[in-house]
Structure formats: C-alpha cells, structure tokens
Amino acid sequence: MPANATAPSTPETPVPGQGSAGQTFLVGELVYIRAIETGDAQYGSAWRHSAFPLSPGRVEDIIKEDISKGGPRPYIIVRKSDDVPVGALWATYDGPAVTIHPHIDTVYGDLASPWLTEALTMALPWLVEEQHRPSVLVRVPGNETAAIAAMEAIGARQTARFREMYLVNGQWQDEVILELLNKQWVQRLGDPNEIELPRTGTGEARPVPAAVELDNDPPLNAVRVGRRVYLRPFEEKDGPVLAKLTREEPETFFDTGRRLYSGTGVAAWHDSLQKKDPPAWIRFAICLRQSDEVIGGVGIDGIDRVHAYAESESEVLNAQYRDQGYGTEAKHLLLDYAFNTLNLHSLQSYVLWENTRSAAALRKQGYREAGRINWTYAWNGKFGSVAVFDLLAEEWRALPRADAGE
Amino acid sequence: MTDTFQHHQGAQAFLVGETIYLRPIEKEDAKDSVALRDSVYPYSPERAEAWIKDEIAQENPWDGTLRLAIRRKDDERIVGAVTIAQGREFMRFEISSHIAPGYGARGLRWKAEAIALAVDFMMSERQAPMLRVRLPATEQVVIDSLVQSGMRISVRLRERYMQSGKAVDEVILQAFNDAWVETMGDPGGQVLERTGEGTPRPRPRIVAPVPVAPPNALVVGPRVYLRPYTEADIERYVREDRFEMLEPFLPGRNLSMLPEELHYHNEDEKADIPGFIPLAVCLRETHAYIGEVALVNPDWINRTAETASWMLKEYRAQGYGSEAKHLLLDYAFNRLGLRMLESWVRYENTRSAAALRKQGYREAGTFCWTSYRSGQFTNFIVFDLLAREWQALARDQMHQ
Numbered sequence: 001m002p003a004n005a006t007a008p009s010t011p012e013t014p015v016p017g018q019g020s021a022g023q024t025f026l027v028g029e030l031v032y033i034r035a036i037e038t039g040d041a042q043y044g045s046a047w048r049h050s051a052f053p054l055s056p057g058r059v060e061d062i063i064k065e066d067i068s069k070g071g072p073r074p075y076i077i078v079r080k081s082d083d084v085p086v087g088a089l090w091a092t093y094d095g096p097a098v099t100i101h102p103h104i105d106t107v108y109g110d111l112a113s114p115w116l117t118e119a120l121t122m123a124l125p126w127l128v129e130e131q132h133r134p135s136v137l138v139r140v141p142g143n144e145t146a147a148i149a150a151m152e153a154i155g156a157r158q159t160a161r162f163r164e165m166y167l168v169n170g171q172w173q174d175e176v177i178l179e180l181l182n183k184q185w186v187q188r189l190g191d192p193n194e195i196e197l198p199r200t201g202t203g204e205a206r207p208v209p210a211a212v213e214l215d216n217d218p219p220l221n222a223v224r225v226g227r228r229v230y231l232r233p234f235e236e237k238d239g240p241v242l243a244k245l246t247r248e249e250p251e252t253f254f255d256t257g258r259r260l261y262s263g264t265g266v267a268a269w270h271d272s273l274q275k276k277d278p279p280a281w282i283r284f285a286i287c288l289r290q291s292d293e294v295i296g297g298v299g300i301d302g303i304d305r306v307h308a309y310a311e312s313e314s315e316v317l318n319a320q321y322r323d324q325g326y327g328t329e330a331k332h333l334l335l336d337y338a339f340n341t342l343n344l345h346s347l348q349s350y351v352l353w354e355n356t357r358s359a360a361a362l363r364k365q366g367y368r369e370a371g372r373i374n375w376t377y378a379w380n381g382k383f384g385s386v387a388v389f390d391l392l393a394e395e396w397r398a399l400p401r402a403d404a405g406e
Numbered sequence: 407m408t409d410t411f412q413h414h415q416g417a418q419a420f421l422v423g424e425t426i427y428l429r430p431i432e433k434e435d436a437k438d439s440v441a442l443r444d445s446v447y448p449y450s451p452e453r454a455e456a457w458i459k460d461e462i463a464q465e466n467p468w469d470g471t472l473r474l475a476i477r478r479k480d481d482e483r484i485v486g487a488v489t490i491a492q493g494r495e496f497m498r499f500e501i502s503s504h505i506a507p508g509y510g511a512r513g514l515r516w517k518a519e520a521i522a523l524a525v526d527f528m529m530s531e532r533q534a535p536m537l538r539v540r541l542p543a544t545e546q547v548v549i550d551s552l553v554q555s556g557m558r559i560s561v562r563l564r565e566r567y568m569q570s571g572k573a574v575d576e577v578i579l580q581a582f583n584d585a586w587v588e589t590m591g592d593p594g595g596q597v598l599e600r601t602g603e604g605t606p607r608p609r610p611r612i613v614a615p616v617p618v619a620p621p622n623a624l625v626v627g628p629r630v631y632l633r634p635y636t637e638a639d640i641e642r643y644v645r646e647d648r649f650e651m652l653e654p655f656l657p658g659r660n661l662s663m664l665p666e667e668l669h670y671h672n673e674d675e676k677a678d679i680p681g682f683i684p685l686a687v688c689l690r691e692t693h694a695y696i697g698e699v700a701l702v703n704p705d706w707i708n709r710t711a712e713t714a715s716w717m718l719k720e721y722r723a724q725g726y727g728s729e730a731k732h733l734l735l736d737y738a739f740n741r742l743g744l745r746m747l748e749s750w751v752r753y754e755n756t757r758s759a760a761a762l763r764k765q766g767y768r769e770a771g772t773f774c775w776t777s778y779r780s781g782q783f784t785n786f787i788v789f790d791l792l793a794r795e796w797q798a799l800a801r802d803q804m805h806q
Contacts (some may be wrong), residue, residue: 031669045622046633051741053624053634053685082618106741107619107626167743170797218508221440223448225508233439233448274453277445278679284448301454305706306742340570341446343707362660388610397571 019083031086033075038063040076044332045087046105047076047245051306068147071359077104086115089123096134096375096383097179097342098127116221119149128368134383135375141166142174147278156180157193158380160371162390164346166307167210172345177388179374182228189382192374196249198354201360208332208366209325219292223284224333229326231284231298233274239267245317256317256377256384276330280304284337286316286330295321298334300347308345310338312391331365339393344399349389354379359387366399367391421474421527423519428474428488432459435475438484442475443549444504444709453640476503476520486511488520490528497776497783499537501529504713511547516534518551525557525581535586535783536775543575559582559593561788565746567708573745578788580774596785598753601758609732609766610804620690623642625733625741631728632685632699632733639686639695640667646718655755657777679706682796685737687717687730696721699734701742709745723757732766749789754779759787767791768797 019032026033039234044059054062067074087104102120104112120138127136132217138156140147148158156178164172183191209226218225221232243263254260275283283299295318303310312334316327338344349367351359363369367389377382409513421428439454449457462473472490478481486505491498501524505513521539528534539557541549544567544694553559557579566576582593623631644664650661674682683701688694697717704711713734717727738744749767751758763769766791775783 043622045624052680053683054675055634055636055671056622057637058672083622084618095660104617107623107631111616170743170793171738214508214510218506220438221451221506223440233450233453235450236452271450274448275452277447279447280678282448308709308743318594339708343571343709344569394569 007220012207016082017080019078020080024221025130026122027080027394029080030118030124031077031079031115032294033077033089033119033123035054036063036067036074036088038078041050043085045107046085047074047103047112049074049088049090049101049103071100075123076398077115079115086112086118089119094251095186095377097137097373098133098135099137099139100140102128110135113144113146116144117150118358120147121150121303124156128180128182132182134182134339136180137373138178138180139178140170140178142176143168143178148176151164151178151180154180158371158374159193160388162309162346162348162370163368164392165309166272166346167345177373181375185375186382188217192383192385193372195322195385197359197372198356199359200356201363203360205366205399206328206364207400209329210402210404211336213404216323219287219289222287224337225289226329226333228289229286229295229333230289231330232266232287232339233287234270234283236267239265240264242266242297242317245296247318249317250319253352254358255352256379257353279303282342284334286314286326288321288326294317295326296330298330300334300338302314302343303342307345310344312338312347315324328361330367331361335391335396339396343393345393349391351387351389352377352379353385353387359389362389365391366396368395416655421523422479422530425480426453426476426478426485426516428520428523428770429477429777431458431462431473431475431487433463435484438475438506441504442487443508444487444489444502449676468727474524476505478516479698484604485513485516486520488524490524492532492534497536499534501525501537501539503530513549514545517545518548521548521552522555525552525555529581531584533583535583537581538582539579540772541577541579542569543577544569549577552579556707559771560773563746563748563770563788563790565792566710566748567788568745571775578771582775590775590783592784593627593783596774596782598772598787600759602757602763606766606799607728607764607798608800609735610654610729612733612736620688620693625686625737626690627729629690630687630696630730630733631690632730633688633738635671635684635686635698636693637668637671639698640664640671642695643698643716649719651719655757657752657754657779680704680755682709685734687726696726697730699730701734701738701744703745704742705725705750710744712745713738713742713747713749728765729763731761735765735791735796739796742765745793747791749791750786751789752776752779753785753787759789763790765791766796768795786789 020027029174041060041063044054072090072092074090076085078088079086090101092099102116117376124136126135137167158176159179160177162175165175166173205227212225212227219230222230226232240263244262244263246259249258273279281301283297285294286296296316298314300310300312314331316322349362370383370388370390374385376386377384436455436458437451439449441455443449463470474488475484476486478485488503491500501521503517503518503521528537559577560580561578563576565573567574590719594733620631622633625632644662645666646660650659685699686695687697689696699715702712702714715731749762770788770790771786773786776786777784
C-alpha cells in the first residue's frame with residue numbers, strides 16, 4: 001500500500017497508521033473502534049455480517065440507505081498500524097440491553113483473535129459504565145476462547161449456550177452468550193442470576209405424535225397433517241378470525257401483556273411474509289381437521305441459510321384448545337417441516353420467565369434449556385429475563401415416537 | 407386456443423391419462439395454491455392468484471413456459487402441477503412436476519403419469535428433439551416408469567438432495583426424439599476425448615496473510631485471492647471478449663453486452679440470499695484482475711451449487727485457475743457449509759474436464775445433445791464433488 005509518511009494528514013487522505021490520533025476513547029494497543037464511514041465500503045468483506053460477497057458500490061448503497069436508517073449499528077474495528085478495517089461490533093439497542101454480534105475478517109484466521117479480544121474488552125465497559133446501559137450482551141462462537149476469557153476477566157458472565165449453531169470449516173460451533181451488567185443496576189435490582197427460573201411440568205420429553213397415514217385426501221392446501229390438526233399457509237380470510245381470537249384472550253402472561261391484531265393488518269403481514277422468496281419468516285395456520293377452523297399459528301423466524309438455524313414460535317390463540325395437546329401436535333408438524341423439509345440443523349426458542357406454560361411445553365417437545373438472557377424487558381418495576389431453549393435435528397429425530405393409536 | 411380446450415374433462419382431446427389430466431392453470435385454481443406452486447414455502451390463495459395474473463398470464467402461450475395443473479379425472483381435484491420449460495433454443499426443454507403433500511404413494515403414481523403425458527406430448531407432437539427430467543432417487547417409482555416408457559438415465563449426481571436428514575442422489579433422465587435419433591445417430595455414440603491423467607492433485611494451502619490481507623479479500627491463496635466483483639471487473643471481462651483467441655476447447659467466441667452484464671450484476675447484488683455468487687480472481691502481487699470463479703444457483707435447502715470458472719487468456723494453463731478454484735471450494739465448503747458441488751463441461755472442452763478431475767471432481771454421467779457443434783449435437787460431461795472428498799484431498803506442502 002503506497003504511503004508517504006511525511007505528507008500532512010487531511011481528513012480526505014489520512015496517513016496510514018494515524019487514523020486513531022487524537023481519539024480520546026476506544027483506542028487500544030492493536031485496534032481502535034470508530035463509527036462506520038462511507039469509505040468502509042471498500043472493505044465490506046471485513047466488517048459485513050454476511051458470508052456473501054458484495055461489490056464496494058453496493059456496500060456503499062447499503063451504508064447510505066440501510067445502515068443509516070436505524071437497525072443494528074456497526075462499530076468498525078480498525079487496525080491501528082495501517083487504519084484498515086478488520087471487523088465490526090454490530091450493536092442492537094433494544095430495551096435495557098445492548099446486544100453485540102461481533103464480526104471479524106475471516107481471511108486473517110487466528111491472527112484476528114487478539115483484535116476481536118481487544119475490541120470487546122474496550123467496548124463492553126464503554127457501553128455499560130460510560131453510556132450507563134444496564135446490560136451488554138455479547139453473542140460469540142464458542143471457539144473464540146481468548147475473547148471469552150478476556151470478557152470474563154473484566155466481569156462478564158456466560159448465561160446461555162446454543163449448541164451447534166455455527167458451521168465453521170466443517171465443524172459445528174456453539175454460540176456463547178455473555179452478559180456484562182452495570183454494577184449500579186445490580187445494586188438496585190439485585191443479581192438476576194441469583195433468581196431461580198420458575199418451572200412447571202415434569203421437564204421430561206414425551207413421545208412425538210405418530211405420523212399420520214391418510215386414507216383420504218389431505219385437507220385443502222395442507223402442508224402437514226396430524227391426527228387432530230393440520231398446517232396450511234395463512235390466507236386473507238384468516239385475518240378477521242385471528243383478530244377476534246386476540247380480542248377474546250383471557251391470559252396476560254404469554255408476552256408483556258396481551259396483543260391486539262387488526263384483521264386487515266394481520267392478513268397483510270402474513271401476505272408480506274409470503275411475498276419474500278426465500279422467506280425470512282415462515283408461518284402456518286394451525287387448523288382443526290374436524291372443522292377446518294383456525295386455532296392459531298406456528299412459525300420459523302430468523303432463518304440463517306448458511307448455518308441452518310432459526311427460531312421457532314407458536315401460539316394457540318383459541319383458548320378453548322389449550323392444554324389438550326393441540327399446540328404440541330402442531331409444533332411437531334412444524335418441527336418435521338423444519339428439520340425434514342427445510343433441512344435446518346437446529347432451532348432456538350425464547351420464552352419470558354413468567355410464561356412457565358410455554359417453557360414446560362418446549363421441554364415436553366424435546367427442547368433443552370440453553371440458559372437465560374437477563375434484563376431484556378420491563379416487568380413489575382424491574383427488568384425481566386428470558387429463558388432460552390434449543391433443539392437439534394438429530395435429537396428430534398431420535399425422540400421416541402408414539403404408537404399410531406395414541 | 408382451439409375449442410377442444412374447454413374447462414371440463416371430456417372435451418379435452420390430449421394430455422389426458424388414465425387417472426389424471428393436464429390443463430392450463432386458471433385464475434380460479436388459485437384456491438389450490440399448495441398443489442399448484444412448486445415450492446416448500448407457504449403460499450396462500452391470494453399470493454397464488456397474484457402469481458397467476460401477474461406472471462403466468464403474462465407468459466407467451468406459444469413458446470414460453472407451459473404450466474399445467476394436474477387434475478384428477480374422477481373428481482377434478484387439483485393434486486399437483488407440471489411445468490414444461492421450453493426455450494427458443496431447442497435444447498432447453500425441461501419437465502418438472504410437483505404433487506401436493508399428503509398423497510403418499512398415490513401422489514407418485516400421478517406424478518409419473520403426468521410427466522409421461524407431458525414427455526409424450528412434447529416429443530411426438532411439439533417436436534422437441536430432447537428433453538430432460540430431474541428427480542430425487544427416492545422417487546424410484548417415477549424413475550422406473552419413465553425408463554419403461556423409453557427415457558434414459560444420463561446422469562446421477564451424488565447426494566444432490568437432503569431428505570429427512572439423509573443424502574439422496576439426483577437422477578437426470580433424458581428422452582430423445584426417434585426421428586432425430588434416426589438423423590443424428592444414437593446420442594450415446596459420441597466418444598469423449600480425454601486429456602490429462604485424470605487423478606486428483608494436492609490442493610494448495612489456504613494462506614492467512616501476514617501482516618496485511620489484500621483489500622476486501624474473502625479467501626487468500628499463495629498466488630491469488632478472491633474478492634467481490636466490482637463494475638470495473640465487469641468492464642474488464644466484457645472488453646476481453648474481443649481479444650479472445652479461437653480455441654478448439656471453447657464453444658466459439660462470444661460478445662457480451664456491458665449494460666446487460668451490469669444490469670444483472672446489480673440485480674443479483676440486491677438479493678438477500680444470492681442466486682449467483684461470482685468472485686473476482688486477483689493476483690496477490692499486483693492486485694490485477696485475472697478471472698472469475700462462481701457458485702451458480704446455490705440451493706440453500708439442499709446445500710449444493712454449481713461451480714464455474716473462467717480466466718483471462720494470458721493466465722491460463724499455469725495453475726492460477728486451479729488455485730483460484732480451490733479457494734472457491736474452500737469458500738463453498740468451509741465458509742458457506744455447502745455439501746456438494748456439480749459442474750457441467752462440454753465434450754470438446756477437454757481442458758476444463760481435465761482440470762476438474764485434477765481438482766478432485768468425479769464424473770457423474772453424460773448429458774447428451776446440448777448444443778450445435780460441427781453439424782452434430784454436442785454433449786456435456788457432468789461432474790460432482792462432495793465436501794468430505796475435497797476435505798480429504800492431500801494438501802500441497804510446497805506453499806507456506
């Protein structure tokens with residue numbers, strides 16, 4: 001890289017290695033952190049959180065049009081010696097927690113590990129102490145052992161681990177979630193890790209309902225058929241049905257209070273999900289075989305095609321069909337679709353602590369506890385936590401199957 | 407449209423089988439969206455209606471893609487669909503079919519019947535010289551029935567699909583028009599000329615560069631690296647067309663159009679999940695652009711893709727192409743986690759075929775009658791490569 005070390009530095013042509021001069025914070029021995037600039041388009045492969053190549057021209061459009069409109073913010077990790085971007089800390093500000101997804105340039109292999117470690121150990125205290133955020137969460141692949149140890153050395157703790165979430169060089173790597181809590185907030189609210197997760201149910205996995213062999217034709221547009229329910233794509237006419245069910249909801253604990261769907265809105269939302277090909281969020285209506293009535297929905301969100309993971313979700317909106325196994329039957333039809341048709345490797349699920357019923361259902365369906373994510377929403381004058389679960393395709397396939405008569 | 411094309415079964419004069427018949431897709435068929443649409447993703451009747459009105463209805467009924475609903479004769483129920491892709495170049499005929507979930511073995515029998523009807527119609531009446539059908543090996547009933555009706559198995563791509571956690575091969579069948587076989591001779595009769603030893607060579611080391619990586623590099627080898635394409639690269643390769651030599655292994659020189667190439671490049675880059683992943687091959691020493699390697703039609707459900715590569719003429723036959731190809735394989739298998747790759751090479755392109763064998767690919771079969779060559783129809787030789795085979799190849803110890 002040609003450089004004239006004696007030329008005066010101007011904002012347009014900084015002298016390599018001088019880019020951090022005068023910056024008062026987030027400057028380390030090896031790297032410094034700064035906000036994204038238009039010129040970073042030339043180094044998109046280093047900091048973009050994607051395995052797919054994009055030209056600098058397209059990356060520049062993304063910087064100008066997408067990144068500047070909110071959503072996750074990339075804090076660029078820049079090498080001090082030559083001012084070359086080598087990665088980014090992607091920060092999502094949501095409720096009391098800031099979540100950091102680091103990305104480091106893969107071409108450097110192990111060489112990049114010290115850069116990531118230094119960037120994280122600078123950024124975490126900055127966010128928690130200087131910006132007074134109650135909590136920072138960091139999600140890193142489990143093989144970043146140096147970075148994990150360094151974060152723990154400054155007080156971060158591992159609170160969750162999703163198994164086999166990333167496929168790297170032909171090997172599955174876990175994802176580790178670490179938290180660094182603001183000490184003043186711990187003093188005020190207590191240490192959330194000392195609160196035990198409330199539980200109901202036996203916690204044991206039950207047999208998967210048997211696959212149904214149909215003697216007759218499947219229901220119209222059915223994608224999966226169980227003994228009592230089937231899954232089909234959501235349609236426009238489902239909108240008013242879902243809206244009515246949300247208005248009749250008796251329970252408040254599934255989420256932070258009840259939600260109200262507009263019939264028009266929920267139909268348009270499902271249509272917008274189906275318009276995308278391939279979709280980012282796949283949802284099916286749960287219908288009763290006997291009457292074709294819609295009683296809820298199941299879905300797969302946040303699908304990562306490279307690493308083949310996603311998040312599962314389900315809701316039995318019609319309260320009269322809860323606690324009778326309809327939801328679990330529908331969920332296993334979804335799991336069959338996710339693992340056997342989409343070929344996903346793992347699924348995750350997130351449940352509010354107070355929602356012990358959904359947590360018990362997940363355990364019954366074969367999911368395992370992956371840990372907790374603390375302080376992510378407001379609850380009773382405190383910050384609430386989320387219990388997290390995961391399920392691998394191989395585990396689900398190995399679960400015992402019920403006899404056809406059950 | 408003739409008056410035999412009426413919307414009830416008795417009146418249709420052709421494409422009518424024993425248990426099912428094939429009929430063009432109409433707006434009112436949208437209610438059967440899952441049966442009509444060949445996709446694993448959910449699709450509502452409203453989406454299907456928009457698709458029928460905005461896309462299917464806009465297609466040219468004479469030589470565009472023909473989409474037919476598979477209807478059961480006894481009750482008119484739509485149980486699936488057949489798509490006949492018919493290009494203006496006569497080698498482009500392909501028939502695919504989809505049956506709605508839940509019909510089990512009955513569904514496969516309807517599929518076999520529907521494909522056989524479409525094949526017969528296209529060959530005997532619409533004069534297609536050749537057409538192909540691609541099927542997962544688990545649909546043996548369909549494959550057997552098509553073979554029985556005279557189709558040939560040309561190619562078997564190993565582990566092309568994942569079904570319920572198991573890898574499944576793909577079988578590519580071809581039908582050849584008898585009249586054309588009489589004119590041209592048996593399609594299997596052409597001799598494949600081979601060059602090279604045909605054995606895999608060690609693959610180059612992937613280098614973690616010290617201390618500075620080339621700008622925007624995705625994978626770096628001893629002499630070359632791969633980075634995202636730029637508009638300047640596209641201008642470079644379009645310009646290069648005019649200076650290409652008439653090589654016996656190339657299909658003849660081509661003139662690309664820059665505005666068209668730029669348009670497709672920009673459209674491809676807008677997709678969240680790319681359908682085409684080109685990478686520029688650059689020299690480490692000078693950063694000069696010297697060629698392209700690419701993943702074509704990556705399939706994210708089955709985790710496979712097709713590979714392609716092309717080098718500027720002054721950088722051929724010196725190992726740059728093989729090094730770049732192994733960097734692409736590293737990217738495909740180790741970064742993207744793909745399981746299997748395929749590659750298609752014309753018979754006369756012995757050089758590319760030799761390179762693929764050297765890189766560890768295996769022959770998966772011959773796909774016949776693909777384009778014109780010296781008064782004949784030339785063939786493709788098809789290759790496949792599994793991730794675990796590539797990962798097991800010896801590493802070149804010479805480069806550090």
